[in-house]
Amino acid sequence: MSGTRVARLLAGVLLGTALGLAELVFLAVAAPAALIPALRPAAARGLARLTALERARLSGWLGHEPARHDGGYAYLAARATLGVLGGYICASTLFLTVLLLFGGAWDLIWGDSEQVPLELPGVKLVTSGGALGITAGLALLGVLVLMVAAVAALDRRLAAHFLGPTGEELMRRRIAELTETRSGIVRAVDDERRRIERDLHDGVQQRGVALAMLLGRARHAMDPTRGRPDATAQDGLADLVAQAYTESRQLLDELRSVAWRIYPTALDELGLRAALAGVAERAGVPVTVHHGLASRPASEIETALYFVAREAITNAVKHAGAHDILVVLSEDERTVSVAISDDGKGGADPSGGGLSGLARRVLALDGTFTVDSPPGGPTRVAATLPKAPPCG
Numbered sequence: 001m002s003g004t005r006v007a008r009l010l011a012g013v014l015l016g017t018a019l020g021l022a023e024l025v026f027l028a029v030a031a032p033a034a035l036i037p038a039l040r041p042a043a044a045r046g047l048a049r050l051t052a053l054e055r056a057r058l059s060g061w062l063g064h065e066p067a068r069h070d071g072g073y074a075y076l077a078a079r080a081t082l083g084v085l086g087g088y089i090c091a092s093t094l095f096l097t098v099l100l101l102f103g104g105a106w107d108l109i110w111g112d113s114e115q116v117p118l119e120l121p122g123v124k125l126v127t128s129g130g131a132l133g134i135t136a137g138l139a140l141l142g143v144l145v146l147m148v149a150a151v152a153a154l155d156r157r158l159a160a161h162f163l164g165p166t167g168e169e170l171m172r173r174r175i176a177e178l179t180e181t182r183s184g185i186v187r188a189v190d191d192e193r194r195r196i197e198r199d200l201h202d203g204v205q206q207r208g209v210a211l212a213m214l215l216g217r218a219r220h221a222m223d224p225t226r227g228r229p230d231a232t233a234q235d236g237l238a239d240l241v242a243q244a245y246t247e248s249r250q251l252l253d254e255l256r257s258v259a260w261r262i263y264p265t266a267l268d269e270l271g272l273r274a275a276l277a278g279v280a281e282r283a284g285v286p287v288t289v290h291h292g293l294a295s296r297p298a299s300e301i302e303t304a305l306y307f308v309a310r311e312a313i314t315n316a317v318k319h320a321g322a323h324d325i326l327v328v329l330s331e332d333e334r335t336v337s338v339a340i341s342d343d344g345k346g347g348a349d350p351s352g353g354g355l356s357g358l359a360r361r362v363l364a365l366d367g368t369f370t371v372d373s374p375p376g377g378p379t380r381v382a383a384t385l386p387k388a389p390p391c392g
Contacts, residue, residue, distance in 0.1 A: 006145055009152045010090070012061025016079075016155060017087020019057065023050055023080035027073065050076060055163070064156045066163035075162035082158060086151035093147060097140045104133025210247050272302050276327060279310050283317055285325060292330045300389045304361050305329065305338045308369070311354050312340035312381040320344025320379060331387070339382040346377035358383070365389055 026046055033039035051071055058064040071079075107130030267275040273291045280287035296302060309327050316322035322344035330337050348355065350371040362369040367385035 006148060008061050009148050010094070010144075012057055013087055013090050013148055013151050013155070015057055015061060016083040016151075017091065019050070019053060020080040020083025020087060023076045024084065026050060027077060027080065030073070047073065047076065051163075054079060054159070058156070058159050062152050062156055064159055066159050071159075071162035075158070078158055078162070079155075082151070082154055086154065090144065090147055090151060093140060093144045097137050097144055100133045100137030100140060104130045104135075104137060106130075107133060215244055267303065267306055268299075271296050272306055272329070275306050276309055279313055280327075283313055283325065285317055285323055287313060287325045287327065289327045290329065292328065293336060294331065297336050297385075297387060298389050300365060301336060301385050301387065304365055304367070304385060305336065305383065307361065308358050308381065308383045309338050309340055311358055312342075312379075315348060315354060316340070316342035316344050316379065320346065320348065320377065322379075335384050335386055337382065337384040339380060341378060341380045344377050344379055345375075346373045346379050347375045348373035348379050348381075355381070 030043040030046060033043045048070070054075075055066055058066060266278055272293070273289070276289050276291075280289055297305065313325055313327070316325050320342060322342035325340065325342045328337075328339045328341075330339075348371055350356065350359065350373075355371055359369040362383045362385060365385050366389075367383055369383045371379075371381050373379040373381075
């Protein structure tokens with residue numbers, strides 16, 4: 001630690017001692033004043049001014065930029081205690097250090113320094129009083145540096161607790177959060193691609209294979225080289241064509257279902273209310289949707305709300321055996337929320353592929369995602385997002 005840094009910290013600690021004394025006097029006066037309604041505004045102004053002085057001291061001398069402006073009376077009480085005790089100890093140590101160093105130097109230069117014997121285990125030394133004073137002063141100076149650093153660290157920790165972390169710390173946390181959510185959304189996209197691949201492979205592709213086999217059998221039956229088919233063969237051919245037609249309709253339904261699961265066009269064209277109405281129609285169980293939004297959210301927010309509701313409804317029907325599902329959309333001045341409740345058997349795993357992907361999607365938009373699903377039910381899935389998506 002450089003000398004300039006130590007000097008700044010020492011100045012900040014000693015200034016904190018003076019402020020601590022002022023804060024103790026203020027608290028002694030403000031405590032009874034808080035009981036008188038007419039004096040409460042004056043006490044609040046005094047609290048704000050002393051907190052502003054503390055913020056200036058922390059910023060100018062201790063290198064700490066608090067995030068909040070008001071720590072309340074609890075902060076002033078803790079700060080005054082630390083300031084007076086820590087400052088008194090540091091000031092006393094500083095006074096003794098200066099006294100030893102100055103006295104030792106004076107004794108060596110101008111006075112007749114007395115010889116002082118020092119007997120240590122196995123060693124006997126004879127030194128002068130001036131040299132001993134300077135040595136003790138230098139040792140005490142090292143202790144003073146450690147004490148000043150400790151008091152300053154406690155001061156910063158106290159400010160971080162009551163006034164919040166520094167702007168730099170908030171920026172570091174934000175960068176870490178953005179890095180984590182960015183990687184999370186990449187994983188969510190990859191998971192969604194795998195789900196689409198499984199849907200195509202297990203559903204659409206199998207339907208296509210079955211349709212191709214039926215058409216191949218029909219083609220084989222209609223081969224002119226085999227002659228004109230008899231009545232039984234014609235009935236079999238008609239049955240193959242009917243099966244192929246049924247399979248083609250099911251294939252179209254599978255394709256439509258996969259496309260709908262990827263992204264519903266109704267969400268862009270008609271909005272969240274209509275898109276969730278479509279989900280409710282396809283659910284197979286009663287789904288009640290309470291739409292409490294005054295206007296359409298931003299596109300990214302609306303999409304996230306839709307996927308949270310759709311995935312929760314799908315899980316409730318498919319895994320929890322729910323018979324009744326309630327979807328509630330609400331908003332306040334800054335956020336929009338969706339909550340999905342069902343009467344299923346519960347036990348939903350928040351770390352599962354679907355729910356964890358939703359959590360990453362919501363966190364990437366600065367939202368919160370919760371799953372409350374005790375074994376035996378009921379289950380409640382909720383997401384709260386800002387009305388405006390994050391900028392970066």
